[in-house]
Amino acid sequence: MxxxxxxxxxxxxxxxxxxxxxxxxxxxxxxxxxxxxxxxxxxxxxxxxxxxxxxxxxxxxxxxxxxxxxxxxxxxxxxxxxxxxxxxxLSLIDLFKNKPYQSHVVDRKTTWVYQADKPVFELIDPNGQVFVMQSYSVQKYPQTMNTLTQLGAKLQLPKGWKFKTGMLNKPETIQAVNNKAVVVQDNFLNTYQKASHDFLK
Structure with a gap:
């Protein structure tokens, strides 16, 4: 997949x-x-x-x-x-602002699976909440799986936000809690979902 x-x-x-x-x-x-x-x-x-x-x-x-x-x-x-x-x-105000690094709630029944020894890409907000990339976009900028590792030097992160990437030591999953997923997009339109913990710790 x-x-x-x-x-x-x-x-x-x-x-x-x-x-x-x-x-x-x-x-x-x-x-x-x-x-x-x-x-x-x-x-x-x-x-x-x-x-x-x-x-x-x-x-x-x-x-x-x-x-x-x-x-x-x-x-x-x-x-x-x-x-x-x-x-x-999404409220109409949020819709028209459409700013990156703003969290939104999506109703869906999903559990994403991440395999061991595969790369993951994380955003961590100022409160320590971890968001793990689920998909990348080529709508705004040309990107490939290989270029994602260089995102840390390219993203316009708000104050207090961090980007991390690394290889998974063990399999991980992200579940939409109570069928609600909390997602954010970065300024490259890549989408991340809130995880229960940092996969790279």
Missing amino acids: RGKRYCEIILTKTISSYAVYNTWGLNDCPEQLWNKVSISAVKKETGSSFVHLNGPRYWVIDGFKNTSLINPAIKTISGIPMREAGILH
């Missing part, structure tokens, strides 16, 4: 919740289709007042368990088959 490509389209659900549609398990978000997707066309097709295109992205997890979709029904958006994988809770 690590290194596999996918895309997401985020649509309005209610005034403060947004449906996250994901291509994972259906297709790898074909370049020729994704390049033709436009926000205006998706708004027209879905009737959604807000649309966010999130991708292409690549997984930095090795697998998952005890994981299920919000809705397994396939919805084709701009010619790309997708399924509803999560519900993002």
Whole structure:
């Protein structure tokens, strides 16, 4: 699963919740289709007042368990088959600010698996909370799995935040506690999920 490509389209659900549609398990978000997707066309097709295109992205997890979709029904958006994988809770103010290093809650039933002897990438906030990268983005900057190790020198970290990378000594998992995942994005649009502890200690 690590290194596999996918895309997401985020649509309005209610005034403060947004449906996250994901291509994972259906297709790898074909370049020729994704390049033709436009926000205006998706708004027209879905009737959604807000649309966010999130991708292409690549997984930095090795697998998952005890994981299920919000809705397994396939919805084709701009010619790309997708399924509803999560519900993002966000106020309108946060939505329009869309700042990096702000935590958001996503309703989803997921447990990410990280294998031993594989690299992990962590953000640690000023309170010591640890967020582990689940996927990286090529939407804003060209990135590969190999360039992620150099992120520490590139990220514009807020005061008190740290970036760490290293190899896992043992397998680890991150579970969405009570089916709620707390996630942050860095300024390269890479996504991290809050973990119960530092994997690199």
